[in-house]
Amino acid sequence: MGGFESNLNVLLTPQEMALADRASIAAGISGIALMEAAGRAVADAVRKRWGAQPILVLCGPGNNGGDGFAAARHLMTGGWPVRLALLGSRADLGGDAAHHAALWTGPVEPFSGELLNHCHLVVDAIFGAGLSRPVDGIARDMIETLIARKTALCAIDVPSGLDGATGTVLGIAAQAVVTVTFFRRKPGHLLFPGRRLCGEVILADIGTPPTALECIAPLAFENGPALWSPAYPRPDPEGNKYQRGHVLVLGGRDVTGASRLTARAAMRVGAGLVTLGAPAEVWAVYATSLTGVMVLPIHDIGDFEALLSDPRRNAFAIGPGAGVGDETRRAVLAALATKRPVVIDADAITSFASDPETLFGAIAGPCVITPHDGEFARIFDPSGDKLCRVRRAAERSRAVVVLKGGDTVIADPAGRAVINANAPANLATGGSGDVLTGLVAGLLAQGLDPFRAASAAVWLHGETATAVGPGLIAEDLPEALPGVLRHLSEIAVSA
Numbered sequence: 001m002g003g004f005e006s007n008l009n010v011l012l013t014p015q016e017m018a019l020a021d022r023a024s025i026a027a028g029i030s031g032i033a034l035m036e037a038a039g040r041a042v043a044d045a046v047r048k049r050w051g052a053q054p055i056l057v058l059c060g061p062g063n064n065g066g067d068g069f070a071a072a073r074h075l076m077t078g079g080w081p082v083r084l085a086l087l088g089s090r091a092d093l094g095g096d097a098a099h100h101a102a103l104w105t106g107p108v109e110p111f112s113g114e115l116l117n118h119c120h121l122v123v124d125a126i127f128g129a130g131l132s133r134p135v136d137g138i139a140r141d142m143i144e145t146l147i148a149r150k151t152a153l154c155a156i157d158v159p160s161g162l163d164g165a166t167g168t169v170l171g172i173a174a175q176a177v178v179t180v181t182f183f184r185r186k187p188g189h190l191l192f193p194g195r196r197l198c199g200e201v202i203l204a205d206i207g208t209p210p211t212a213l214e215c216i217a218p219l220a221f222e223n224g225p226a227l228w229s230p231a232y233p234r235p236d237p238e239g240n241k242y243q244r245g246h247v248l249v250l251g252g253r254d255v256t257g258a259s260r261l262t263a264r265a266a267m268r269v270g271a272g273l274v275t276l277g278a279p280a281e282v283w284a285v286y287a288t289s290l291t292g293v294m295v296l297p298i299h300d301i302g303d304f305e306a307l308l309s310d311p312r313r314n315a316f317a318i319g320p321g322a323g324v325g326d327e328t329r330r331a332v333l334a335a336l337a338t339k340r341p342v343v344i345d346a347d348a349i350t351s352f353a354s355d356p357e358t359l360f361g362a363i364a365g366p367c368v369i370t371p372h373d374g375e376f377a378r379i380f381d382p383s384g385d386k387l388c389r390v391r392r393a394a395e396r397s398r399a400v401v402v403l404k405g406g407d408t409v410i411a412d413p414a415g416r417a418v419i420n421a422n423a424p425a426n427l428a429t430g431g432s433g434d435v436l437t438g439l440v441a442g443l444l445a446q447g448l449d450p451f452r453a454a455s456a457a458v459w460l461h462g463e464t465a466t467a468v469g470p471g472l473i474a475e476d477l478p479e480a481l482p483g484v485l486r487h488l489s490e491i492a493v494s495a
Helices: 014-026 031-049 063-077 095-103 115-116 137-149 192-196 210-215 225-231 256-270 280-287 301-308 326-337 346-350 356-362 373-379 386-397 432-443 450-468 476-493
Strands: 055-059 080-086 119-127 153-155 178-182 199-203 220-222 248-250 272-277 293-299 316-317 342-344 367-369 400-403 410-411 418-421
Touching: 014 031, 014 210, 031 063, 031 095, 031 153, 031 178, 031 199, 055 220, 063 080, 063 095, 063 119, 063 153, 115 137, 115 210, 119 256, 192 373, 220 316, 225 450, 225 476, 248 256, 248 301, 248 432, 256 272, 256 280, 256 316, 256 432, 256 476, 272 280, 272 301, 280 293, 293 301, 301 326, 316 326, 316 432, 326 342, 326 346, 326 356, 342 432, 346 373, 356 373, 356 386, 367 386, 367 450, 386 400, 386 410, 400 450, 410 450, 418 450, 432 450, 432 476
Parallel strands: 055 080, 055 119, 119 153, 153 178, 178 199, 220 418, 248 272, 248 316, 272 293, 316 342, 342 367, 367 400
Antiparallel strands: 400 410, 410 418
């Protein structure tokens, strides 16, 4: 995904953000100036959201606490009644944090739950995104009190206790109304439960130059058109349906709706032709309900292999409603043997639960695997944080892996990862995953590479669900997609 490094979709781990800070300092921007700007940005965010009132700033012993000292000073200068409490001793502060602590002219109090008796608004500057151990002791007691009292919270970087790299909670973390972060977001701002705990995330410019990314080579990105729109397939005015790709979908005997949703989604996203291979005994069920899809009867695996042999069919979707068992396994392996793009989902994943290495060993061409959590655990190691396990799965399988959910993660074998943040809760409905499979296959058929195809499909899936709104069922998604595609075209024109 060349060219991503310079845009705002980049996500930085805490360690990468530290490199960006060092690059800024090397470019002549002092750490003191960066901290001053961070504090000002936090104070501005507080003033924009709340009216002047008693506010408590909770500072930790590191740079996050230094940001808190700077924010407290800006709020006090603006006329806010500010109290500041410090975890530990002021004498133990070092570097830039010590400098900004010295500029604070008000009292510095020890942590105590009693501080909240007179303040109902708190700036959380205890721990930053780089915390690597569970919160304990006095800090934990303070956060427990914040949670119990449901105190309105503005967090600096992340709510204290949240791992900025993974979005997981290290012991305890309070719910923020707003979180102010700097230069680039972190994966933990998008991955659950971090996304929920951060509340609204404000990305503040504190003067870090864009060139600070040059020493990092980022591998994580927030999903959005900026990542894949330049390569997104658009109809050629002089083209024809044969040039827009031909998707082959495998149907099943029992759950016929799943593969029909897949086929319809592939058509809606722009594939020029879609063929559905249906078991002969239920062929009529498919043929009478898919007027724009070529439905062909399949009597055995030989018939499916014959459909695969036509090189004009250049992308395959296998799994939705296909049934779990040897027939589906053989169909997947036959499709992979063509080395043309294959999307593997649902029953096609589960069919390899007893021997996933056979599946992985057969992947020699473009491939996208799209499990939900349960399917993922059947063929991959489910341990570790979400970003880590999807990257590990992509490396192991040599495929692009899409782990579906409210915070869908897409990863490729090289370690690149995209985190999706636009999926509404109403997308959790039967058949929505089958639609996603069709979207991926349709984009692959039009020539988009697997990583971009998966990323674009996931984003379109979420945008379409948002456009439909409450009451969404899976059948709505293909029908509502044209409006989203129209909007995507407008974005491309304006860019």
